[in-house]
Amino acid sequence: MKALVWHGKEDIRCDTVSDPEIEHDRDAIIKVTSCAICGSDLHLFHNYIPAMMPGDIMGHETMGEVVEVGSGVNGKLKKGDRIVVPFTIICGECEQCRRGNYSVCETTNRNKHLAEKVFGHTTAGLFGYTHLTGGYPGGQAEYLRVPFADATHIKVPDGMTDEQALFLSDIFPTGWQAAAQCDIEPDDTVAVWGCGPVGQMAIRSAILLGASRVIAIDRIPERLAMAEAGGAITINFDKESVVGRLNELTDNKGPEKCIDCVGFESHISMAQPDSVLDRAKQMFMLENDRPHALREIIYVCRPGGIVSIPGVYSGFSDMVPMGALMNKGLTIRTGQTHVNRWTDDLTQRIADGQIDPSFVITHTVPLAQGPEMYRAFRDKQDSCVKVVLKP
Amino acid sequence: MFHFSNLVRSKGDPKIISTGPSSLTAADRLARGLGWFSIALGTLELLAPHRVTNALGMQGREGLVRAYGVRELLAGVMTLSVEKKAGLWSRVVGDGLDMATLLGEVRPSNPRAGTVMAALVMVGGITVLDYLAAKDVAAQHDPKRGRKRLYSDRSGFPKGIAAVRGAALPRPASSTATT
Numbered sequence: 001m002k003a004l005v006w007h008g009k010e011d012i013r014c015d016t017v018s019d020p021e022i023e024h025d026r027d028a029i030i031k032v033t034s035c036a037i038c039g040s041d042l043h044l045f046h047n048y049i050p051a052m053m054p055g056d057i058m059g060h061e062t063m064g065e066v067v068e069v070g071s072g073v074n075g076k077l078k079k080g081d082r083i084v085v086p087f088t089i090i091c092g093e094c095e096q097c098r099r100g101n102y103s104v105c106e107t108t109n110r111n112k113h114l115a116e117k118v119f120g121h122t123t124a125g126l127f128g129y130t131h132l133t134g135g136y137p138g139g140q141a142e143y144l145r146v147p148f149a150d151a152t153h154i155k156v157p158d159g160m161t162d163e164q165a166l167f168l169s170d171i172f173p174t175g176w177q178a179a180a181q182c183d184i185e186p187d188d189t190v191a192v193w194g195c196g197p198v199g200q201m202a203i204r205s206a207i208l209l210g211a212s213r214v215i216a217i218d219r220i221p222e223r224l225a226m227a228e229a230g231g232a233i234t235i236n237f238d239k240e241s242v243v244g245r246l247n248e249l250t251d252n253k254g255p256e257k258c259i260d261c262v263g264f265e266s267h268i269s270m271a272q273p274d275s276v277l278d279r280a281k282q283m284f285m286l287e288n289d290r291p292h293a294l295r296e297i298i299y300v301c302r303p304g305g306i307v308s309i310p311g312v313y314s315g316f317s318d319m320v321p322m323g324a325l326m327n328k329g330l331t332i333r334t335g336q337t338h339v340n341r342w343t344d345d346l347t348q349r350i351a352d353g354q355i356d357p358s359f360v361i362t363h364t365v366p367l368a369q370g371p372e373m374y375r376a377f378r379d380k381q382d383s384c385v386k387v388v389l390k391p
Numbered sequence: 392m393f394h395f396s397n398l399v400r401s402k403g404d405p406k407i408i409s410t411g412p413s414s415l416t417a418a419d420r421l422a423r424g425l426g427w428f429s430i431a432l433g434t435l436e437l438l439a440p441h442r443v444t445n446a447l448g449m450q451g452r453e454g455l456v457r458a459y460g461v462r463e464l465l466a467g468v469m470t471l472s473v474e475k476k477a478g479l480w481s482r483v484v485g486d487g488l489d490m491a492t493l494l495g496e497v498r499p500s501n502p503r504a505g506t507v508m509a510a511l512v513m514v515g516g517i518t519v520l521d522y523l524a525a526k527d528v529a530a531q532h533d534p535k536r537g538r539k540r541l542y543s544d545r546s547g548f549p550k551g552i553a554a555v556r557g558a559a560l561p562r563p564a565s566s567t568a569t570t
Contacts, residue, residue: 003405010419010473014411021403045414046473053396055407110401137404145403186557204547210557226542231552268474283472354555359547362540371414375532382537 003141009047020145025072028149030064060087062139086339092151103336163358175201178310182257194261195223263311264289288315309334418527429467436460448503479525486518
């Protein structure tokens with residue numbers, strides 16, 4: 001089969017690989033009908049996340065049709081079912097899964113010993129996302145083996161298109177969780193840093209969750225325009241001061257709820273000297289992350305407010321203003337997304353026509369064009385916001 | 392390399408049969424080569440500056456060569472990073488410095504003036520490569536490439552924003568009670 005394979009930094013190839021095989025009785029194999037490139041795939045593209053190996057198949061936003069099931073799937077899936085595959089692999093049985101903390105499932109990471117060394121405890125296995133999280137082959141391929149398939153799936157209702165359902169795998173529940181963990185109240189101002197795909201979903205989730213005002217921060221005109229279309233007031237940080245404008249919009253009190261959809265690859269700009277210093281340190285392995293957005297969020301968030309972090313951080317961040325964080329009494333909520341905690345509700349909202357996540361798709365191309373689309377997405381060429389690949 | 396990494400894969404995991412075209416462009420590959428060249432040259436200049444000064448008749452200027460070695464290493468690391476454009480332009484500037492220094496050594500009293508001339512030609516060639524790579528990389532990764540579109544019509548709310556704002560707020564018990 002064809003698959004997008006990681007060969008090293010900035011080196012993704014559309015290779016011919018052997019087909020996946022059922023290994024355990026809870027496995028299933030799907031024929032992939034749609035998959036997408038995620039912003040966090042770019043962290044792997046840049047080789048910032050440790051423990052990628054040449055030959056790893058990329059991709060954790062995938063859906064398709066079941067073509068084979070193991071004997072232990074117990075009738076929960078059958079051949080021909082259309083499913084979305086959540087990026088977190090879950091057993092559905094461990095203590096964390098029973099609590100709904102699916103992204104920290106205690107069972108599914110097949111390299112637990114590595115995760116325990118790095119994180120202190122294991123987290124869930126993830127598709128196409130380094131050997132720290134199991135080294136499972138990803139879904140930017142013609143076929144995907146889904147481990148623990150009896151729990152790791154979202155059934156697609158009849159009549160729902162691939163484009164509407166695909167983002168239940170990651171970015172829609174990720175944006176939703178980011179907004180939900182802000183405990184939004186009707187008079188809240190929610191500020192969202194980063195208007196990539198997760199930021200776009202967080203903006204719309206905040207609207208659905210009742211925020212009186214959403215403010216979106218980015219520098220790319222087409223992303224800001226898309227944010228504005230979703231109901232946000234926009235700030236272009238290339239043109240105006242984020243802190244100044246946010247204070248102006250909130251009577252100098254700052255937004256109550258702040259969402260960091262940027263993560264550890266903040267934009268580098270001479271106007272933000274800390275971002276240049278972070279990049280220099282990152283280059284010489286003196287720091288993993290560039291947390292400019294997080295610093296700004298902590299500085300500008302209203303005292304007593306909530307900071308929600310769906311953006312990915314990889315390791316160690318310097319100069320995070322802990323003094324401001326502590327003295328302002330901010331609450332931080334973060335984590336990989338507990339996808340299945342939210343997907344029943346979100347699937348229903350799509351079916352009810354409250355939201356159609358396909359708005360974010362700007363490019364649909366064959367899988368073979370994946371390598372060039374990684375470049376275009378990274379370089380933000382051709383007004384690229386979200387790429388869907390069709391194997 | 393992937394034959395080695397297949398050791399960490401399980402039996403049912405897909406393994407590479409043949410490789411396809413890469414996301415790396417020719418300019419990226421040239422930049423990578425120049426980055427490694429920078430690292431090699433920088434290491435030589437830093438650790439064995441006397442070899443350079445002896446070859447070029449520049450005895451006594453080992454400190455300067457070491458400093459240039461540090462500069463080469465910094466430029467090399469930057470050229471091998473995602474910020475390769477900045478790395479390549481820093482190499483072009485460095486090439487200018489190298490040429491200025493070498494030109495100062497082309498004098499009748501230098502018994503190695505011939506070697507210096509050869510070095511000048513070499514640095515000139517490398518400068519051309521650095522310049523072309525920097526320009527190619529900048530062009531390949533220019534965000535202005537492709538069509539420019541705004542997405543002002545993409546609200547994502549088929550029923551409109553006003554209809555769904557707060558749709559996920561918990562409803563008061565009175566509105567959900569059945570009669």
